[in-house]
Amino acid sequence: MIEIQGNTYKLVKNYRNGWDEEAFQERFNDVLNKFDYIVGDWGYDQLRLKGFYEDKNKKSPHESRLAFLEEYLYEYCNFGCAYFILEKEKKEKKEKKEKKKSD
Template sequence: MDKVVTIDNYRYSIIKNYKDGFSEEEFKTRLTDYFYDYDYILGDWAYGKLRLKGFYDPKNSKVKEINNYKNIKKYIKDYCAYECKYFIAKKVYK
């Protein structure tokens, strides 16, 4: 079973934890209300810092090409450091 974390009444399931990139403490520190609207959050590490990027489910009416979850692998390849640690958190809806 995936790890589930709760932050400000929002629940997230950690569906990918590449190279043990998930840090609950750092995720809670970096996550702001800006990200609450997204269906998925990618957290990647660069220069010892956690960076977050939000993505929408392809069926979400707010989805655009730049934040479509179906493009997350391309985003990781193009915008993240080569072989960096990262995680993907999926919002858990009730």
């Protein structure tokens, strides 16, 4: 689990060892707090972060939903680049876990 700016994230995919916590902490911007998923991809030794919403979020544009991820990786990332996907833990799940710990 990764905690940053009051949110907790779970690493759900680490393709070609793309995950680097220190680089993530340095590049993270509070604009990313609103997204359900954060994808980090590497190109030219630089980490780029992009946020995605859950597919069921119908108010978000198609290209901002997780279903667009494969297309994003193919169109906008270097071929075969290392990348990772973080999933934001839902507030209600986090509260339930904290309650169980206190019981």
